[in-house]
Amino acid sequence: MNDKKRVLLAVSGGIAAFKAAALTSRLVQADYEVKVMMTKNALNFVGEVTFQALSRNPVYTDTFIEPDPEKIAHIDVADWADVVFIAPASADLIARLANGMADDMVSTTIMASTAPAYIAPAMNVHMYANPAVQRNMQQLEQDGYQFVEPDEGYLACGYTGKGRMAEPEDLHAMIDHHFTRAAHPEWNGKRVLVTAGPTQEVIDPVRFLSNRSSGKMGFALAAEAAARGAAVTLVAGPVTLATPHGVNRIDVQSAEEMYRAVMNRAEAMDVVIKAAAVSDYKPAEALTEKMKKSVDGEVLHMVRTVDILAELGSLEKKPVLVGFAAESENIEAYAREKLQKKNIDAVCANSVVAEGSGFQVDTNSLDLFFRNGQKAHIPLMSKSDAAKHILNHIPQLWKSRYDR
Template identity: 65%
Template sequence: MLETKRVLLAVSGGIAAFKAAALTSKLVQAGFSVKVMMTKNAEKFISPLTFQALSREPVYTDTFEEPDPSQIAHIDIADWADVILCAPASADLIAKMAGGHADDMVTTTLLASTAPVYVAPAMNVHMYAHPAVKRNMDQLKLDGCRFIEPDEGYLACGYTGKGRMAEPEDLLAMMQHHFIYETHPEWHGKKVLVTAGPTREVIDPVRYISNRSSGKMGFALAEEAAARGAHVILIAGPSALPDPHGVTRINVTSAEEMKNAVLKHAEEQDIIIKAAAVSDYRPEKTYAYKVKKTDEDQEVHLERTTDILLELGKIKKERQTLIGFAAESDDLHTYAVEKLKRKNADMICANSITTPGGGFEADTNALTLFFQNKDNVSIQQTSKKAAAKVILDEAHTLWREKQ
C-alpha cells in the first residue's frame, strides 16, 4: 500500500477471539497499522498481551485507564482509526451497538468514532437467527455498519450451521478491498470478465493434455478488479487457487467449456481480460475407458480448438475493451503485435516464458503491454499482484477513451 492504513480492531467475548489474534498478525504483515481494544469478556478467552505482542501497540481494555493525561484514550483512538473492524462481534456487542450503549472501552470508542465500521458476527447458529439479533443487525446496517457474513460449519458449541466468524484471510481481504475501493470510484459498478488458468483436454479417464499455467496472473487481475469495485466474473480452468474475495467464479475444464462460458457472459461486459492459457489442440478421439499400454508406439491425433480471443474480437462491441495475453519463448514483439491486430484486441500483455521469474507458476512477472494506437508500456519484474494494478489502470484508460 502507498501509505500505512490504520485499523482499529474491536474484540468481544467469544471463542473466535483466537482468530482475531491471527487476523492481527496478518494485518500487520500486510502493512497495516493495528491497534486492538477488547471487552472484559474477550479477556476471558485471550490475553491482551497476545495482541500487544502481535500488533506492537498498547491494547485498550478499560475506559478509565488513561496512561497519557494529555489525551482521552477512547477519543484518541477513535480519531486515529481509518476503519474499525469488530471481530468477533458477539450478540451482546451487536445489541449494545444497536442500542447506542457506551458502558466499556469498545462501545464508548465506537460511539466517538466517525470511521467506517465493519462487523464480523460470531455466535451460535440459533442466536444468529434469533429475531432480536436480526433486528439489531438491521438497525446497524441502517446506521451505516457493514457486515461480513459468518461462515457455515462446525461451531464450538457443537452445532453445525451459520455463525462461525469469517476466516482471518477473508477479513484481511475485506480490509484491503476497503481501502482500494475508496480510491478507485471510477471502477465502481464496472462489469469485468477474466479468464485464468489452464484447460485440460481429455484423452481417457486418466490422461489429458494441458499446460503449466497456474492461473496466478488471472486470479490477481480478478481480485484487484473486484477490490476496486467492479462486478467480476472469473472463468477458471483447473486451479487449486482459492476464490478471490468478491469474485463470481465459474469453474471449467476444457477449452470448449471455457469458450461456452465466456461467450455466454461476454456481451454484457465492459472489460474482458483473457489471461487463461487455453489449449490450442485437443485429442481428435477420446476414450471412455483407460487405454492400456502395449509394446507398440501410440499416436494421438489432435484437432484445433476454438480461438476464444479471436471469436471475442469478432463480436466485440464498440464500448468494450478486449485484452489478451501472449506467452512467448522468442520474438516477443513480432508475435504480440501480430496477435493484437489479427484478433482485434485493444491490448496484448506479452511475457517471455524463458525469463527467470516471469513464466508459468511463478509469483512474479515481467510484461510488455502492446496497444493499437499508442506506445508500449513495460512492466519490470514485479509481483503478479502489482502487475495486475498496472494492467487494470491501462485497461480503464482504454475503456474511458472508447466512451
C-alpha cells in the same frame, strides 16, 4: 511522518477472540498500525497482554482509564482510526450498537468514530438466526456499517451451521480491499471477467492434452480487480490455487467449457481479461476406453479448438478486451498481430523462455501493446505486483471507448 494505515480492532466476548489475535498479527506483519480495544467479556477469552504484544500498542479496556490527562482516550483513539473492525461481534454488542447504547470503552469509541466500520459476527447458529439479531443487523446496515458474513461450519457450542466468524485471512483481505477500493474508485462496481490456468483436452479416461500454465497470473489479476471494488468472475481451468477473496469462481476443464462459460457472460461485462492458456487443439474424438500401447505407435487426429478471444472480438456489444500472448520469439510482432487479428484493446505479452517470466513461477515481465499504438513495459516483479500495473492501464481503455 508515520503513513501506515490505521486499523482500530474492537474485540467482544466470544471464543472467536482468538482469531482476532491472529488477525492482529497478520495486520502488523502487513505493515498496518493496529490498536485494540476489548470488552470486559472479551478479557475472559484472551488477555490484553496478548493483544498488546501482537499490536505493539496499548490495549483499551476501560473508558475511565485515562493515561494521558491532555486527551480523552476513547475520543482520541476514535479520531485516530482510518477504519474500525469489530471482530468478533457478539449478539450483545450488535444489539447495543443498533440501539445507540454507549456504556463501555468499545461502544463509546465506536459511537464517537466517523471512520468506516466493519462488523464480523460470531455466535451460535440459532442466535444468529434470531429475529432480534437479524433486526439489529439490518438497522446497523442502514446506519452505514458493513457486515462480514460468518462462515458455516462446526461451532464451539457443538452445533454445525452459520455463525462461525470469518477466518483471519479473509478479514485481512477485507481490510486490504477497503483501502485499495479507496485508492481506485474508478473500479468500484465494474464487472470484470478473468480467465486463468490451462485447459485439459481428453484423449481417453487416463490421458489428456494440456500445457504448463499454473493460473497464477490470472488469479493475481482477479484478486487485484476484486480488491479495487470490481465484481469479478473468474473462469478457471484445472489449477490448485485458492479462490481470491471476493471473487466468484467458475471451474472448467476443456476449451469448450471455458468458451461457454465466457461467452454466456461476456456481454454483461465491462472488462474481460483473458489470461488463460487455452489449448489450441484437441483430439478429434475422445476415447471411452484407455488407449493401449502399440508397437507401431498411434496417430492422434487433432482438430482446432474454438478461438475464444477472436469470438469475443467479434461481438457487437463487446467489453474492453485484454488478451495475453505467451511467446518464445518475435514477441512484439506476434503481440501486435494478435491485437489486430482478434480485434481487441490490449495485449499483455511475455517470453515463456526468459528466466522468471513464464509458466509455473511467481514472477513475470511483460510488455503491453494497445490499439492506439502505445506500449508499456512491466519489468520483472511478482505476479501480484504485475497485476496492479496491468490494471492501472485498463481505465484508459474504457475511457477512450466512452469518448468515441
